[in-house]
Amino acid sequence: MRLGLFLNxxxxxxxxxxxxxxxxxxxxxxxxxxxxxxxxxGEHLTVPWESCPAPDLFIAQALRETTRIRIGPASLNLPxxxxxxxxHRIAYLDRLSGGRLNLGIGASGTATDWRLFGIDGAxxxxxxxxxxxxxxxxxxxxxPEPYEWQGEFWSVNKPESMFDGLMGFHMxxxxxxxxxxxxxxxxxxxxxxxxxxxxGFAPLTLAFGLEYLAGQWASVAAGAASAGRVANRDxxxxxxxVFVAETDDDAIRxxxxxxxxxxxxxxxxxxxxxxxxxxxxxxxxxMSDTEVTAEYFLRHCALVGSVDTVADKIAAAxxxxxxxxxxxxxxxxxxxDPGPMRASMELLAREVMxxxxxxxxxxxxxxxx
Numbered sequence: 001m002r003l004g005l006f007l008n009x010x011x012x013x014x015x016x017x018x019x020x021x022x023x024x025x026x027x028x029x030x031x032x033x034x035x036x037x038x039x040x041x042g043e044h045l046t047v048p049w050e051s052c053p054a055p056d057l058f059i060a061q062a063l064r065e066t067t068r069i070r071i072g073p074a075s076l077n078l079p080x081x082x083x084x085x086x087x088h089r090i091a092y093l094d095r096l097s098g099g100r101l102n103l104g105i106g107a108s109g110t111a112t113d114w115r116l117f118g119i120d121g122a123x124x125x126x127x128x129x130x131x132x133x134x135x136x137x138x139x140x141x142x143x144p145e146p147y148e149w150q151g152e153f154w155s156v157n158k159p160e161s162m163f164d165g166l167m168g169f170h171m172x173x174x175x176x177x178x179x180x181x182x183x184x185x186x187x188x189x190x191x192x193x194x195x196x197x198x199x200g201f202a203p204l205t206l207a208f209g210l211e212y213l214a215g216q217w218a219s220v221a222a223g224a225a226s227a228g229r230v231a232n233r234d235x236x237x238x239x240x241x242v243f244v245a246e247t248d249d250d251a252i253r254x255x256x257x258x259x260x261x262x263x264x265x266x267x268x269x270x271x272x273x274x275x276x277x278x279x280x281x282x283x284x285x286x287m288s289d290t291e292v293t294a295e296y297f298l299r300h301c302a303l304v305g306s307v308d309t310v311a312d313k314i315a316a317a318x319x320x321x322x323x324x325x326x327x328x329x330x331x332x333x334x335x336x337d338p339g340p341m342r343a344s345m346e347l348l349a350r351e352v353m354x355x356x357x358x359x360x361x362x363x364x365x366x367x368x369x
């Protein structure tokens with residue numbers, strides 16, 4: 001199992017942007033130093049707690065701070081961008097990266113972003129826009145001839161050469177035929193994840209609960225089967241709240257006193273309660289919504305605790321889901337007291353993951369024998 005880092009990025013809305021970015025870049029530097037394989041940066045335009053409207057600009061900075069780790073947007077919400085612009089900016093960024101760019105795409109699940117752009121998300125237009133946009137981007141990168149194309153939502157006209165020096169479309173990615181593509185999905189019966197499986201892309205999902213995760217993979221596998229493919233669990237990345245300390249109580253306290261606790265208390269848990277999704281976190285359906293507190297979430301829904309506890313929780317997740325390729329830790333803002341976050345990342349990379357992989361190797365060997 002590989003290790004990655006995901007940045008929403010989650011910050012208190014009152015934090016100056018320059019300070020927020022400085023902390024996020026510190027996390028990226030730590031991730032590379034500790035051997036993480038990838039970093040993802042989110043995109044939201046109308047969410048004050050997750051205020052990165054241009055992940056490509058952050059990635060351009062992060063590439064100058066690193067030399068090995070792969071970096072990408074997740075998700076670049078394709079309904080919010082014209083595909084010709086996406087094709088140029090991603091190809092350019094891939095060249096700037098020296099070929100270590102990943103491309104995570106999504107349909108956008110944020111109602112206020114839909115409102116901003118006049119997208120009818122309730123009718124599913126955001127999903128249709130995403131796939132149409134991706135098809136347009138891939139064609140721009142791979143079709144050498146000029147053409148005019150009109151889709152349901154987008155039009156793209158690949159120009160021929162004109163005059164002296166106007167060579168038409170020329171900006172293609174460094175990685176051929178394109179950077180690795182991951183597709184974000186959410187619901188257990190996600191049509192986006194089903195199509196992801198059918199097209200052979202890598203699924204990237206958020207850990208809403210073990211039953212949700214099992215359902216998400218079932219959608220990927222069903223989509224792959226419909227296209228005559230076999231979905232590869234090694235391609236699956238799961239984004240999870242992870243925090244490791246010397247003891248369970250130390251880990252819980254560090255989260256509650258730091259950025260993760262504030263994010264849960266002031267933004268995330270109130271949001272999922274308002275939109276009717278909090279049941280996915282309940283161990284008992286009879287629980288009231290008020291019982292799903294930040295501490296409850298950390299103890300029962302996140303990978304938080306000592307090295308032993310977190311390793312055991314990951315093992316349980318592997319058993320419940322059937323296995324996945326990359327554990328992607330969410331990086332929250334602990335800039336006011338960075339020591340526990342740094343220690344958590346060290347323990348995760350140097351103690352938890354080697355133990356998880358050793359146990360996984362042992363189980364696989366036993367099966368083979």
